[in-house]
Amino acid sequence: MRRKLEISELIFKIISYLLLTVFAVGCLYPFIYTISSAISGYVEVRDSTIVLFPKNVQFDAFADVFNNNVFWNAYTNTLFLTFYGTLWEMMLSIFGAYALSKKRLLFRKGFNFFLVFTMWFSAGLVPQYLNYLATKRVFQGVGIMDDKWLVVIAMGMQAMNIILLRNAFEGVPSEIEEAAIVDGATEWQVLWRVYLPMSKSIIATVALFFGISRWNGYFWARQMISSVNEQPLQVYLRLRLEEYSDPEITTNWQLSHNYAPDSLIYALIVCSIIPLLVIYPFIQKYFAKGVNVGGVKE
């Protein structure tokens, strides 16, 4: 039985659709504008006449981005950091969270506090910086010259993600674990065959969080990676942005280019978000899941 909408309900519905559409378009618009500006001609970008669609289309900005070896280097570095960083963090987090989820673990409360305290209090940027510098020296001392490994190993662990995993593991019924042990499963087998398959979606969510923050990581990578060839994409993008906001560089730009310096930045932005945009529709549901679990629990 459908009931006629009250007038106030109808008005609210219309407002909802209207404002949501405005907001959704507002979320999307900068990306469309970016793509359009990246492939528009010099004069159009200079005069800011692009509203939505590209004008006087050129692809030279993209071509120049692709022809730069440093760009590909940065891309490879970001892939490296994302892959090994996520792998390293997931390994430590899964093992750690599994141990923490066990009631029989001695000093369990103490270990939990050890984790949670890092969410409450951080030493601050300067002591962290000095610590990373010291770590860098140690790494170089043992022959790890590549600063990327420093970023992979020393940075990015997040107590929150470990707690998400721990809560998921605690939710696995202990009867299943006991049954597996009766069948002769070892600790490793219990983890791999019982716990991981039973908390697949939260593991995917946590891996996604780690992966995204690795892909997007900027600050410490910029501080700690000294060699240009080891810089990740985000640092590369920012350095180009700083470079091209200098009017000196752009003075005689038009003589040698048919696109504006801005287009190069826009093209770089497009290149750095394309992989995320491609996988976004598939992982979006996991992205949303982390909030519901992480926001309010126990």
Next chain:
Amino acid sequence: MAVEATDYLIFDEESGTYIENPEQAVRDDVEKHYWLNVLRTVLKDWRLYVMLVPMLIVFLFWRYFPMYELLGSFKLTEEAKTVAEQYYSGFSYFRTLITGLGNTELSMQFWRAFRNTFLLSFYGLVFGFPVPIIIALFFNEIRSNIARSIYQVLTYLPKFMSTVVMTSLVIMLVKQGSDTSGMQPGVISQLLHNMGLISSETAYSGLLNNPSFFRAIYQISGIWEGAGYDSIVFFAAIIAISPTSYEAAQIDGAGKMSQMRYVVLPFILSTIVIMLITRIGSLLNVGYEKVLLLYNPNTYVTADVVSTFAQRNGIAGSLKGLVSAAEMMNNVIGMLLVIGANTIAKKASDTSLY
């Protein structure tokens, strides 16, 4: 039946006598061998502890060592150039920061940064906090699943972007005009100018070079980035409301506003309270990366926060001890806020956040 004395007493072979208080003796024994027992338990379950240790080491090395170094930074480690500077290092860093003795300029900067940190968060709370709730209410109005998914996909999208990409977009959209190359100001600046909100000079000189626009840009870009994503948790609370609740209200003749007031609000109130408390807890925890990428010397007045102050003077500069003290003050107050907020949340809703 009488209990034989020997059932109770334990014969100690060493001294050749019976122990008088066996229960106490057992307790003493356990206490004496406490660490041995711990070791025994650990060895029996060694796999569990092997799994735990790497994670602990990472946290120890790269989270706790800096805290230890923080304490070390209050010793006279800095290369003090004059006697006066030496005098003001150590724990008098705090005095310098708070009262300005020894380095008035830096103390002024610190208080400015502290104030900005608080204000950026506070405005974020006032303007940014209600938006996700409103969006969640709007989502609830959309009955078609496909339409809702499209809206959700679009509004969560900016959260995916890195701070560098997001700030690059902001910088490009409100960038300054240039005489030498004939560049026009960014498209948003022009839009605001055409709407008559800002003068053409303001648009031309770049909104990010103008301290009075920094907070607005920071908040609006923050809402653009996070409001859709932050609405998830509220939407989850709203969608859990049973349709019969609405029907009952409708039969009673409740209009939309009354339904909001008497049906929706009571249901999502606990979520709102928890989220609000969390936000209050992190009032002194501003995303420094974003500020660092958006600010410039022209906007330090409104933009400089404690972390960027630390980055500028401690990492790029050389005032490591003084800056560590500044950050420590900020972070200790921040920690007290978090713990306080968590305690209140626990009391308010039986929900602990950590």
